[in-house]
Amino acid sequence: MAVTKMNAKQLHDKIDSGQPVLLLDVRNQDDYNDWKIEGKNIQSVNIPYFEFLDENETTYKDLPKDAEIIVICAKGGSALIVAELLDEKGYKASYLEKGMLEWSQFYHPVTVADDGDMKLFQINRLAKGCLSYMVVSEGEAMIVDPNRHIEEYTSLAEKENANIVHIMDTHLHADHISGGQALANQTGARYYISSSEMQGADMSFEPLEEHTEIRFGAVRVKILTIPTPGHTPGSVSFLINDKYLLSGDTLFVGGLGRPDLGGKAKEWAQSLYETVFKKIALLPEDIIVLPAHYADIQEINEKGFVGATLGEIRRSNEIMRTENREQFTEKVAGTVGATPPNYEEIVDINRGVIKVTSDKATELEIGPNRCAVHHG
Template identity: 40%
Template sequence: MTDQNIAKKFGVTPDELYNLLQKKEPLLLFDLSSQDAYNEGHINGAVHAVCDARAKDTIMPKIPKNVKLVLVDDDGTISEETAKMMRSFGLDAHYLQGGMKNWNKDLVKGSPPTAITPDKLWKKMQDQNIFLLDVRDSDEFSDFNIPGSVNISLSDLFKFENISNIPRDKEIITICPHGNMAMVATFALARNGIKSHILEGGLAGWSQVLNTVKAAKNPTVIQVEKVGKGCLSHVIVSEDEAIVIDPLYPAEKYLEVARQEGARITKIIDTHQHADHVSAAQQLANLTGATMHESGLEIWNRSYDFLDDKQEITFGKSRLRVIHTPGHTPGSLSYVVDEKYVFTGDILFIESIGRPDLRDKAEEFAGQLYDSLHNKLLKLPSNMIVFPTHHGVSIKPVDEVFSTTIEKAKEHDILKLSKEEFVKQVVSVTIPRPMNYQKIIQINKGTIPLIQTDIPNLELGPNRCSITANR
């Protein structure tokens, strides 16, 4: 039967499918059987697929309408129904008549293409022999991406000129938000003789990678970076005690850091109610039995050991001094440790300042932000080291550490304006808000419960906590 006749009919016979597979024309073969059945034996070139709401919303719109799809399952029942649905969306979808029970050709065993974990990818990032292929649409890619990745959308991946630009001598890793489109891309590449791997969990998984670096000593400061979002957290160790500022998920990372430093975590503090990521403070307190402190100038639905302006905390031989620095949130606090370091939360960044609009009081908070910066933080000693809670995508670490000094921070152009000009300019800035920020605020506030498995999806995307940076 000719290709034209196959296109007109809804189902294909095993012989017709076999002939299609021998050709080099674009074809996607989706196996809707169970994972176990797929692993036991599947048609060579088939990708295991789950037909659910996410697949319908995220994968189907990306599949080119000029690419032939063939669906298979155990007996053809589910694949026929699914193919009908896909055809209603304009896709060239077909199904294997009689399903796998009717397939009389060879099968291959084994699981789908191998995946690389986000942590392993992070360790490989300096390797010149990897090629990161992001298959999202260009607008999604430009919003945020893994540095060094190349964007070829899934719909464009089937074009010969794009396939020919993919190197054959590098380890190729396909990337998408959750891994579904990357799986399809991997099989599309395989059809062209290109082997690749999938980023496990996609960009949502990437957003959970934590990297640690020793940032200072006497007392020791360990900087913990959530590399996929530019979020920063800090562990300060004095003698055998450690205090954690703005802990990130997964909380177990801080137990590892404390063990390496021979210290026990005794105090946990947030600088403010975060809007771009879920605070791990409560979880870390549960794991360690440490005292959990929060700003007494924010509104909470839980009870903590609250902190106020000018309060002091001691740990080991060190002293932490609290400064109330509203502007990003009404109760934002900054912490000065041993008059050497200041942890500024989302008030003062390396390259910019925090945004005042996430609580819908931009003008009021902008005035507070100006006062916090000029009347408090910028009056600290010029050589004091500033450790913020985020960094922008354009900022590169110095000796692997993200920090600045009060003296360098004073060079920000926006800090040279009068208060009136400052408020006017800050309020006029319009950038997208962090994804899921309202729900994240409510979780951190204690208003709604946290389901830990939801964290990667909640935190997917840039942090967007600066008035200029779009991490």
């Protein structure tokens, strides 16, 4: 017997197959509790690496010998050592070769819609709970909320025989580094974001507020930009073909965007109230909401993407029905949770104010997303 190494895609394919998957995470307990690989068919066990070095047989007592054990650590080294120890004792062991470091940079595209004239992809960066989108029509593509690994988008566009012509961010992201500007530089596409998000920015962009709709492709896919402030003052949602609402971090399957990252939680919660009850309330119940983040693996639906109709979201989230402005504001401003780590530095990077190396960017982004907070 010998241990088998696997990469992030191979691990995802195994999880995606629907078969039970046993993950042994050997990072320390705090790191594990803060951020781990999750899935509907995953059994995850945390036994820190140093416990295996004690050569205490009780460390192994709850691990099965009749199932594959996939060992996970931060960068792969500790996982290999533990997998080899397991192998020596007769366990069937494999390990994630580059650990959570690689998992944090893995993207999985899913087709949301394909009606012949338009294809809509959701690109899920599973470790971060980050969702970005590609809309393709007649050989042209639009990218919404791209993350910094821009090759994910260029390769998908190439596969679809499409040229990327429009790139937009729904808002200035705080938990991950945007790939918008870099992707625009590489492809020659136009990069759009609200100018109120980019005060003090050192980069060129097309102000979204100057465009009520953007059309591209031979069938002229209609993109309506809807100001939906609250998570940030310049947050925008895109309505595609009157059917799909790319809602950024304003509206999630499980709740609403947090309004506190600018240090004005109550003020921005008021804006969010206006957005929910004076903008989103006007949209039909059957609009499919596609957010920029998700907080729970359970939000991935049976079709494999994160999304739900506006009617379903209203029915399952009391906050969407809380029309009393004061109650709404108190509840939204009071349940914001932990602040995204390094968010001030990430915001400065996304404004072009500072630049960092690829290694530094990876370090800044490590960890879970904290923008999708459930309000119930």
